[in-house]
Amino acid sequence: MRDVVFTRRSGWIPNVVRVDGELKLMLGAGADANHEPRTFMFPIEETHRAVIQEDLARHLLLWSAVLPLCDAAGTRGRLDEEAAVALLDPVLLSAPGDVDAIFRRIPWARGRLVAHGADIDLLERGQVWAAMRGATETSDGKRAQKYHADRRRAERGTVLGPLDSAILMYTGQYLHGSTVPKRKSDAVDPALLPEVLRVVATAEEACAGMWISRDPRRGKRATDKRDWTRMEAAVDAAVRRAHPELVDDAVRTVTFLMCSEAADRSRNTPMTPMEDDGRAAGGPAASGDRAGKAVLSFTDDKGLEKKWRRDQGRSADAEFWEFVGDRSAADNEVFTIEDEEMGEGIQLHFYADSAARITTVREGAGGTDPEYRVEYCLVDGVRGYRSLVTAFVRGGCAALERHGPWMADVADFERARRRRGAA
Structure with a gap:
């Protein structure tokens, strides 16, 4: 029999339960072979329960530290309970400096802490304890997605300026570069929107009169790769020439916007160059x-x-x-x-x-x-x-x-x- 001893409003944060008289921490993480969420449990002591209940920051830090163990269990493996239990005292009961030290030695889920309000600059400097001073029980998934997107760019050596970021927000590709771009003016800081629109106008002028026709060899809605490449090159050259301060990510998203819009016009227009x-x-x-x-x-x-x-x-x-x-x-x-x-x-x-x-x-x-x-x-x-x-x-x-x-x-x-x- 399982009874819930302590839970927070956010259902994903690990709960404390009692199973056959024994206290355990229960969390959902990962998925099984049928894509159903997996549930993991491991034993804790009453002292751990008290800290979990009273200290949100330590509760979230423990969650972040345990999640990689759940990932390692995969779709059907068992949680390494010994490793999970070994995290309890260092994370929940140690002094702040010791907490920082343990997080320098173990894998941990950065995005989870970011989603719950961790200070990103402090996290990057290894000051995990201090980063959690402003932790929130509610989660902001988009903040974590933005953090991961920025880290991926940093690993490639890309640093976005304000206009670069605004352009990516405008096309909806800030978080995921493979997303089909759209025009989302309301996602951009109003102070930067005129600059963004000037860049887009440069791209539109560069491909005026060009089209991307359909290629029926690859299906009824497929488009001509050569037309796409031709338009992409024209827009890329014009935008780089007129706005040399933009990083590659910003230029690429504008060229992708122009080409995808042209391809959509071709697919959705009854009379196309293919038929005319x-x-x-x-x-x-x-x-x-x-x-x-x-x-x-x-x-x-x-x-x-x-x-x-x-x-x-x-x-x-x-x-x-x-x-x-x-x-x-x-x-x-x-x-x-x-x-x-x-x-x-x-x-x-x-x-x-x-x-x-x-x-x-x-x-x-x-x-x-x-x-x-x-x-x-x-x-x-x-x-x-x-x-x-x-x-x-x-x-x-x-x-x-x-x-x-x-x-x-x-x-x-x-x-x-x-x-x-x-x-």
């Missing part, structure tokens, strides 16, 4: 081009076929890339567009950044197989593929000539591929 290649190339939009193919067949490497007809309304380009976005996968990276009436087609090899144009030289007759001419070319990213598709839709294999060079000799083509791979 003609306009991007300076010609009439493909969706309005009625001089191109009338009927086309799309197939993938799994044998699935889809027919497109001009009278369906949407352009062949848009229908084909939607087909690719729906079907493309690691084991499905070859897609073909065929004009059966003209006896020609183009095959895209996404896995090899290459393509083949196929024309019928002689129709099969009398039981003989038809004869085809196959020519290969290297392709430069998804924009190169979009240009090939648009050209074929409008003018067939003849319109692909300027997108070469096209190589009929497979050995020549393989040598070209290897040269590009080595460059």
Whole structure:
């Protein structure tokens, strides 16, 4: 039978319980293999209970010292009770100087003390006892997260200035650099907000007119990595030139903000450069081009076929890339567009950044197989593929000539591929 002897308002701070007549300290820490919280207990004496109940600072210090032992127990191991009990007297009953000394020799959970109001400067100087003079029973998790984020930066040699910190707060990336950035003006000190917005305006001006188009080779909502890299480089250079005092973390978060917003616009806008290649190339939009193919067949490497007809309304380009976005996968990276009436087609090899144009030289007759001419070319990213598709839709294999060079000799083509791979 277990009875609670002493507990604080915050449920996570260790409780004193009595189990079959024996006093124990009980705390929750870590998780088991099913991600459920683990509970640990170890015996204490009445003298320890009295200090725990009367002295919040020592109670929190003991918690901080025991947590690494709980972490060491893992998802199913046993708590090292002997080591836990050995901490009781030094932490709860020793003089302040001795407490500092024990914390210089053992691992302890810094973030836990920071969350409960410890003075960070004193903690960093090893004055653990003095740091806990302002300890609070309530916990501030964000304060601990900020502390850990600052320590990680310090380990990399990064020290944030006020504007750097404000920019990271503005994008929501102060605590976690992998968080998708957003614009959070209310998170910034009003006195610094105008400076932050000037930096953001510099970034916006640097990428004005640029876009990050979708890359259906990697799924319906994937975006073009090359477009991302291009915009990232432009923003990075402009921000560093205009604001040389900013640290790398601040510059990176602004470039990430610009690129992620551009990618979101592409994903959420019905008409994108992927579907409007003609306009991007300076010609009439493909969706309005009625001089191109009338009927086309799309197939993938799994044998699935889809027919497109001009009278369906949407352009062949848009229908084909939607087909690719729906079907493309690691084991499905070859897609073909065929004009059966003209006896020609183009095959895209996404896995090899290459393509083949196929024309019928002689129709099969009398039981003989038809004869085809196959020519290969290297392709430069998804924009190169979009240009090939648009050209074929409008003018067939003849319109692909300027997108070469096209190589009929497979050995020549393989040598070209290897040269590009080595460059």
